[in-house]
Amino acid sequence: MSATRRTDIVEAATERFGRDGYEETKWADIAADVGLGPTALYHYFESKQHCLYVILDQAIDDFRTRFATLTAQAPTALDGLLAVLHDCFELSEREVLRNRVLVAEQGLLSNRSTSPREEEARRAARDRTRDLEFAWASFLAKAMRESAVIETDPRLLARAVLGLYNSVWHWYRPNGLVGLDQVREFFIARALAMMGVSPDATARPRIAA
Amino acid sequence: MSATRRTDIVEAATERFGRDGYEETKWADIAADVGLGPTALYHYFESKQHCLYVILDQAIDDFRTRFATLTAQAPTALDGLLAVLHDCFELSEREVLRNRVLVAEQGLLSNRSTSPREEEARRAARDRTRDLEFAWASFLAKAMRESAVIETDPRLLARAVLGLYNSVWHWYRPNGLVGLDQVREFFIARALAMMGVSPDATARPRIAA
Numbered sequence: 001m002s003a004t005r006r007t008d009i010v011e012a013a014t015e016r017f018g019r020d021g022y023e024e025t026k027w028a029d030i031a032a033d034v035g036l037g038p039t040a041l042y043h044y045f046e047s048k049q050h051c052l053y054v055i056l057d058q059a060i061d062d063f064r065t066r067f068a069t070l071t072a073q074a075p076t077a078l079d080g081l082l083a084v085l086h087d088c089f090e091l092s093e094r095e096v097l098r099n100r101v102l103v104a105e106q107g108l109l110s111n112r113s114t115s116p117r118e119e120e121a122r123r124a125a126r127d128r129t130r131d132l133e134f135a136w137a138s139f140l141a142k143a144m145r146e147s148a149v150i151e152t153d154p155r156l157l158a159r160a161v162l163g164l165y166n167s168v169w170h171w172y173r174p175n176g177l178v179g180l181d182q183v184r185e186f187f188i189a190r191a192l193a194m195m196g197v198s199p200d201a202t203a204r205p206r207i208a209a
Numbered sequence: 210m211s212a213t214r215r216t217d218i219v220e221a222a223t224e225r226f227g228r229d230g231y232e233e234t235k236w237a238d239i240a241a242d243v244g245l246g247p248t249a250l251y252h253y254f255e256s257k258q259h260c261l262y263v264i265l266d267q268a269i270d271d272f273r274t275r276f277a278t279l280t281a282q283a284p285t286a287l288d289g290l291l292a293v294l295h296d297c298f299e300l301s302e303r304e305v306l307r308n309r310v311l312v313a314e315q316g317l318l319s320n321r322s323t324s325p326r327e328e329e330a331r332r333a334a335r336d337r338t339r340d341l342e343f344a345w346a347s348f349l350a351k352a353m354r355e356s357a358v359i360e361t362d363p364r365l366l367a368r369a370v371l372g373l374y375n376s377v378w379h380w381y382r383p384n385g386l387v388g389l390d391q392v393r394e395f396f397i398a399r400a401l402a403m404m405g406v407s408p409d410a411t412a413r414p415r416i417a418a
Contacts, residue, residue, distance in 0.1 A: 021316070021320050023320055104316035105316070106379070107230070107312075107314070107379075108232065110230060111230050111232055111233055150402070152395065152399075153391075156387070159376065160373060160376070160395075160396075162376075163373055163375075163376020163379070164369060164372055164373050166376065167372020167375065167376060168372070170315070170316075170372070171368060182362075183365075186361065186365045186369075187369075189361075190366070190369050190403050191403075193402055193403050193405060194373075194400075194402050195402075
């Protein structure tokens, strides 16, 4: 087993799933993309589904890590919020494709699998999704205590922000009519309004910590 | 062919897809639910996929009809907006299940089908989704002219409202920890804030037209 080879498979699969759709992609196509036979491929992933779960898990883990780093560094909750909202549009083309796979196929995370390897990967990705939601909710609860965002149920607000963000990847297409910069600007302004952050609060000059 | 029988199949399928998941459901289970053999079932729907497209189409058509009626009756855009936001939580248990199917499987609307009957149903549902988005965008453009909502790109704002609404059905479960009334109250308040509607504007007394 080679970690590089595993990464190659994940990247080829993300490309296929994001471009052609998960349902439409044949596992054999991915094997061909990376030049592996079915037996060799099986060492890395049991099935297309297994590979999908690993892609989802890595995507959510990346969000989670970036979120933790940015919020830990920020002097105030509002600074942290702004940093995270900007950061979640700093995406490579592959990450855009991965987001598209994530939102199109997240429903599959509820389907229990009969294969132990698949089921383990499914649970890992599902648990990590819950972790990310929990991290957002805890952070928003802190932001509420600092009066940076409106006082409401932090779990519901976390789901609303994540839901609004996820909805972008259902329709956004690279090289489409609406550019990523325009989407980012629109999304950040509307997400802040939804969270009850006044435009004045984000425009005030900030002193580096 | 009987219209009642067709409705029975659609209802049985919505129940199964919403409760057990689309992938997990076997077409034969639905046949058994309504007491039809595969040949008789085929008169109504070519496949599970065909039936799914019809369910999605009907769900979006319902939203579209209710949206058109409520916004046409309202004296102002703000009244129309409030009426629509309240209405979209007036749901039977079956409509909640249908929303869940809609958001879990909407990605399948992008996959072209090789069967003419399936493809026709897929296009109908996809076109109706676009119609609904367009109706929302036109309505929000009018609301912007009336200064009822913030001045921004109406197509992006339409997608944001629909995206926020759709995100609810990914996690909402009947008999779960969070009741539908609580979800409705939270969603309406946050959606209005996102659209730049001040709480004062919605609280002012209204004179019947």
